[in-house]
Amino acid sequence: MANNNIGPKRLVVGASYGLRDWLAQRVTAIVMAIYTIILLGLFLTGKNFNHAGWAGIFAMQWFKMATFSVVICLLYHAWVGMRDVWMDYVTHNVFVRLVFQVATIVWLIACAGYAAQILWRV
Amino acid sequence: MSEVVKARPRFGVMRLIDAVFGGYRLPLAGFVSILHRASGMLMFLLLPFILYLLDKSLASEATFAELQVCTSGVFAKLVILALIWAYLHHFCAGIRHLFMDLHYGLDKDAARQSAVGVLVVSLVLTAVLGLKLFGVF
Numbered sequence: 075m076a077n078n079n080i081g082p083k084r085l086v087v088g089a090s091y092g093l094r095d096w097l098a099q100r101v102t103a104i105v106m107a108i109y110t111i112i113l114l115g116l117f118l119t120g121k122n123f124n125h126a127g128w129a130g131i132f133a134m135q136w137f138k139m140a141t142f143s144v145v146i147c148l149l150y151h152a153w154v155g156m157r158d159v160w161m162d163y164v165t166h167n168v169f170v171r172l173v174f175q176v177a178t179i180v181w182l183i184a185c186a187g188y189a190a191q192i193l194w195r196v
Numbered sequence: 197m198s199e200v201v202k203a204r205p206r207f208g209v210m211r212l213i214d215a216v217f218g219g220y221r222l223p224l225a226g227f228v229s230i231l232h233r234a235s236g237m238l239m240f241l242l243l244p245f246i247l248y249l250l251d252k253s254l255a256s257e258a259t260f261a262e263l264q265v266c267t268s269g270v271f272a273k274l275v276i277l278a279l280i281w282a283y284l285h286h287f288c289a290g291i292r293h294l295f296m297d298l299h300y301g302l303d304k305d306a307a308r309q310s311a312v313g314v315l316v317v318s319l320v321l322t323a324v325l326g327l328k329l330f331g332v333f
Contacts, residue, residue: 125260
């Protein structure tokens with residue numbers, strides 16, 4: 075094992091949220107990628123698009139749940155991504171960065187709520 | 197003294213501006229990488245608009261027909277195609293990043309080749325979806 079110690083006792087580890095967010099961004103990416111492939115297949119093989127067929131897909135309970143899971147994955151994924159963007163480019167003022175980060179969270183949660191409303195109205 | 201002032205590091209948005217306008221030529225892998233970020237930010241900003249389109253398409257027969265009329269023009273279709281390209285680029289570049297996370301293709305040549313691959317695959321996929329969008333098949 076690599077020697078991560080400073081001195082004989084202390085292990086250099088953080089709160090690990092960096093690793094957790096990094097991993098979560100990858101895992102949510104895989105979930106969304108699978109959903110994307112399903113949607114691509116539906117679109118490319120679909121013929122005569124109409125409301126009944128389209129709403130019929132979203133009327134199925136399992137598809138609502140799958141879509142909502144993807145929305146929640148998107149929420150986390152986009153949060154990590156946008157947080158990285160703010161950390162990279164908004165570096166001079168911590169308060170301004172905090173405002174951007176809070177706005178990002180509000181934006182994403184509002185969108186997730188809107189998505190839930192759309193899905194369960196079908 | 198003046199050299200010291202010139203060499204002062206720049207931070208934040210200024211660093212981005214330097215990278216874009218400062219005569220620094222991005223390698224192809226860097227180009228794919230910045231497009232990955234730009235497309236992600238674009239989709240983040242347009243998320244409510246995309247959800248609005250989904251809402252209209254699902255709400256009722258009438259709103260579906262309304263949306264069909266709105267998106268039947270060439271310009272509207274090109275805007276949708278641009279969004280599709282942003283999504284597919286993010287998708288393909290993301291898969292490249294996942295492989296790199298697993299330590300595949302990290303050396304310079306392989307990274308350049310996979311960057312070319314991302315651009316080619318995402319553009320071809322966009323073209324295929326564009327043909328479908330314009331009703332070719």
